[in-house]
Amino acid sequence: MNVVMFGPPGAGKGTQAKTLVAERGWVQLSTGDMLRAAIAAGSELGRRVKDIMDRGDLVSDEIVIELIEERLPEAEAAGGAIFDGFPRTVAQAEALDALLAGRGAQIDRVLRLVVDQDELVARMEKRAAEEGRADDTVEAFKNRLETYNAQTAPLIPYYQTRGTLADVDGMGEMAEVAARINTALDG
Ligand code: AMP
Numbered sequence: 001m002n003v004v005m006f007g008p009p010g011a012g013k014g015t016q017a018k019t020l021v022a023e024r025g026w027v028q029l030s031t032g033d034m035l036r037a038a039i040a041a042g043s044e045l046g047r048r049v050k051d052i053m054d055r056g057d058l059v060s061d062e063i064v065i066e067l068i069e070e071r072l073p074e075a076e077a078a079g080g081a082i083f084d085g086f087p088r089t090v091a092q093a094e095a096l097d098a099l100l101a102g103r104g105a106q107i108d109r110v111l112r113l114v115v116d117q118d119e120l121v122a123r124m125e126k127r128a129a130e131e132g133r134a135d136d137t138v139e140a141f142k143n144r145l146e147t148y149n150a151q152t153a154p155l156i157p158y159y160q161t162r163g164t165l166a167d168v169d170g171m172g173e174m175a176e177v178a179a180r181i182n183t184a185l186d187g
Contacts (some may be wrong), residue, residue, distance in 0.1 A: 001026065001080040002105060003185070004087070004164075006155065007113035009144045010120035010127070011170050012177060016113065017084040019178045026080030029071050031064045033084075036133075054134045056143035058088055058151060065095045072099060083107075088152045093159075110159040111184055113170030113177070120145070 005013040017028040035053060038046035049059045068086055075081030087093040100106050128136035159165040166184040170177055
């Protein structure tokens with residue numbers, strides 16, 4: 001099973017992906033987490049992406065596609081991948097489709113978490129206090145939302161056309177959203 005957790009920054013993609021990992025044993029493939037790990041490790045990749053991420057811009061498609069490709073065998077062995085924060089551009093979505101097709105697989109479901117703009121900002125502020133992420137500042141978050149609208153939202157029609165998109169109400173308590181996700185996945 002290959003599931004994309006889709007939605008704007010602050011929609012709860014990471015939180016809900018972790019719930020699916022706990023409940024189903026699938027593997028969370030978060031390009032944001034992988035990039036933050038590279039920065040924390042002080043690697044060459046980390047140095048290349050740090051300023052871009054701090055601003056809230058997207059890193060290049062090549063970088064994230066390579067990171068995802070490296071982890072596909074692990075997810076396959078676990079019986080499921082939850083793509084979290086990837087794909088973020090149409091080029092990434094096309095590359096992912098091609099990578100999966102090469103392994104005899106496909107994206108089975110795209111769960112789009114729908115959350116009000118005011119709630120997104122409130123969640124970002126809460127996370128800023130809890131985790132201190134460098135890109136959870138008002139300025140960077142505004143840019144991340146704009147980047148989402150310009151570069152990532154075009155994936156909605158992309159997946160609609162393929163019949164894989166399911167809208168999930170992302171408002172309310174974590175457990176309520178998790179229950180809606182389970183319904184969207186299992187019918
Ligand atoms: P996230 O943790 O998913 O919110 O990602 C944090 C930041 O990492 C983003 O604002 C981008 O700078 C970078 N990033 C994560 N995933 C991607 C991606 N699929 N494509 C481009 N940049 C990404």
